[in-house]
Amino acid sequence: MSEHFRLSGATGRAVRFVFDGVTYQGREGDTLASALLANGVHLIGRSYKYHRPRGMLTAGAEEPNALVAVERGRGRMTPNLRATQIELYDGLVATSQNRWPSLAFDVGVINDVAGKFYSAGFYYKTFMGPKFAGTALWTRVFEPIVRYAAGLGARPTDPDPDRYAQFYAHCDVLVCGAGPAGLAAALAAARSGKDVILCDEQSEPGGSLLHETTATIDGRPARVWAEEGLAELKAAANVRVMARTQAFGWYAQNFVALSERVADHLAELPRGARERLWQVRAKRVVIATGAIERPIVFPGNDRPGVMLAEAGRIYLNRFGVKVGSRVVVVTAHDSAYRVALDLAAAGVTVAAIADVRSMPLRARMQEAEAAGIRVISSATVTGTKGRRRVSGVGIAQVGGDVVGGTDWIACDCLLMSGGWTPSVHLYSQSRGKVVWHEDRQMFLPGASVQDERSAGACRGSFTLEAALSEGDRAGAEAAGIETARPSFAITGEAGTEGGVLGRLPRRPGAKGKAFVDFQNDVKADDIELAVQEGMRSIEHVKRYTTTGMATDQGKTSNLNALAIAAGKLGRSIPQVGLTTFRQPYTPVTFGAFAGANRGDLFDPVRQTPIHSWAEENGAAFEDVGLWKRAWYFPKPGEDMHRAVLRECRQTRATAGIFDASTLGKIEVVGPDAAVFMEKLYTNPWAKLEPGRCRYGLMLNEAGFVMDDGVIARMADDRFHVTTTTGGAPRVLHHMEDYLQTEFPDLRVWLTSTTEQWAVIAVQGPKAREIVAPLVAGFDISKEAMPHMSIREGTVCGVPARVMRVSFTGELGFEINVPADHGRAVWEAVWAEGRKVDAVAYGTEAMHVMRAEKGYIIVGQETDGTVTPADLGLNWAVGKAKKDFVGKRSLVRPDMIVDGRKQLVGLLTEDPAIVLEEGAQITATAAPAAGTRALGHVTSSYASPALGRSIALAMVAGGRDRSGERLYVPMPGGAIAVTIVDPVFVDPKGERLDV
């Protein structure tokens, strides 16, 4: 097959492409749709639900039917592309979708025959139905089949190898759409010297002027006028003309998102980005997005070969492609007459123009008849024939309410025009309210909410003269020009009047599927059924039938659906409502949104200064927030359990060394530092002496524990605050909030020092032996440096803050040194540690050892509803303090009520069982359904120190239940547990006092 439907004398380099395994020839400048049509191929897909054969309906972005997948190598398969927008290149490979085994013979067509089961509300009635839902037959047999048969293209399975770029841009005037109105607007604004961006979704700016062969503007052919205007814009330094760029979303304050296709039309992929996402902040926006032609609703309006009328003209005049050899035009709008005339002039037989209006414009009829085209007025369509391509159309005349006899007219293409729907999408996204114009039967933009102006067909101005002057004025206004504006002299324009909404008249009881939403396979009957079943608002009709909910968002269907629903309800269109226009206007790739934020760049990774040492020493890492933390250090042959067992035992036997650098650190400084700390933490700070540390507990104003950590007083006016690893930014924000807004008179300054200090914890009975040789400038003996104290001096010659603290229950030191020295000091500590057989331990052993001591972890034992009293931490609350954040809330009735969940220890009766964290706790082994749990397990480990499992839990009234036997019901049966004190190891703290 070779371009039998191409006009003779077509220029353009020939290119070869493959569709469904067949090689065809097309021309440079073609879309996949135009190239297939040049080869007489209309059948391009199967419909979503009924698997009906479908062809190109349109020639543009609004296409609902012609969705294909384009493949160009591994990872470069893009499904659901509109063939009407895919630019042809040499070697393009495209495949149809939603058919099996082949496009011509598709098993799924059974859905068409069984169509009555797929009526409106099918999804609700079937998927939610009590008879089927959840049964094995449904979940294993029917649902997979239905889901497989009803769907769009397959998703690619390989990672996307392409790059996607993101840009911000600022301009004085953004013009969306480069048709006549947009071009005129951009020219007017550009001539003022303002910064202008003109974007258009097509490969070539020009819009309707690209296929206008009859009209002239100021004495020049329209296309020439467009070319000259574009040349001027492209030459101007203050203008950026962007083709292949869809303005897809409007956000607050004239923030408009554009998606630019950079590479998809090129045979050779360039080295740069495939697409660019532009985030444009424009002072003013001119919306010149045109209008979309409406299909007419009649039985069989979805067969391949049934197309929108103007599409026939676009394929002819822009691509040199005849959409058929024998065409019938069904129209309610004058513009389709020009289509018929152009086709006839190109040698296509136009068998008839069936005008649904009783009185078509006299001048139009005369023009048609002069070209030898028969015009049938008061027409309706009773049906179409043909399986994979339309072969005939049944036309009847309507007199009053009576539909006359059908006259079958043979054709291989049926062009329809129900009129034009202004594209108010961007205006609506800008939060403008569209207004229904009853006389014109259309929604048009109302008042501007943002700095925008609509111009041309998108505000219902269909004549070329109106589009040009409105565009010109909108552009001038946006640029702040107040001079008188020129007028435009137009000749040879196509008609601009007419239109029909809803389904055409039919005989009572007439059958046949009349489609409204082609992509989601929603018929006029479905919408009427939805109304009959009680849907009143278009929002309900939409969700019940799924009309307008496909990837095309109902660009060609919404108004017909609305009119049918309104007709059935006997209400006006505005009473039934209009569904929301949502971003994006056309689908945008995930790649464009992700940009560079993928793989390693998706999330920053935070590493401690000691990370490389841990890596070299075989650490397994765990993610804690953005941090990578050494989890455990397995020796050859060790699994996690064995490694942790060894790390814990050795730490308690001699010593363990732990990288605690991720701890949040905040320096609180100023004359009022102590006053501020008194306000922000539950504990008293005023009398804490410099050189001493205290466990600090932070509440939110509602009285719930929000963070904790050891806090050292460095001087009267200086605190070294530590926070939980994940809590640091939250705590600093909380502190800043109170400092700036509640206590602004306090002279305090807060500085995050988390990344400035590397922290090396040395824990275990031999800790002092390890640290002592490295320290200079202070004495770390038991007498000189008691538990919970801090000293400044040097460690390995580096300035250091050394705290005597413990999160294991053993003698412990935490060495803070500047981050740059972290690894060197760690290695020195490690060398000393080796002399006493110390281990390096990771976060898992840290968790186990702290749980053995009953030390809580905020976010593990707590969940935002836990008070200090619940945790048994009332000793950390300064009773004598007049006020601190959260204090008042601690005496609210609900906070002091009996039966709150309290922290307890749990021992399983079978010491080998390690409970699951998060498991619920009940009073009986087999509680009745609906029983409230008494609490839940918060931490659970195999304890090396006890040689058995231990757990921490929050249990209602837990501290009064000591010794009580409770149960943890699990799928394998309830596990019996006994409530014990949460401190499992060294309850008297003797090991700290060495």
Add this chain to the structure above:
Amino acid sequence: MLLIHCPYCEMDRPELEFRYGGEAHIARPADPMATSDETWAEHLYFRSNPRGLHAERWRHISGCGRFFNCLRDTVSDRIVTTYKAGEARPEIDRGAA
């Protein structure tokens, strides 16, 4: 994305640099312990949630770090004005936005 004027930096900056901070002008009682349970619960949990102009706190967290206040229309999402923490809510007709 909103463009927000930071009254301290005196610049319009993208929303990404800011963090929302809830309703403004909710003063913490000078002596919380002297308040009744009802008054305290009101302070903690009850907010005006208006349809229209809303005085709210924002923080220029990825900029100067300062908290400030903002009048925003909750229907149109339009920011009418921003002002420094501690300043009185500007007298702007609630219908004007």
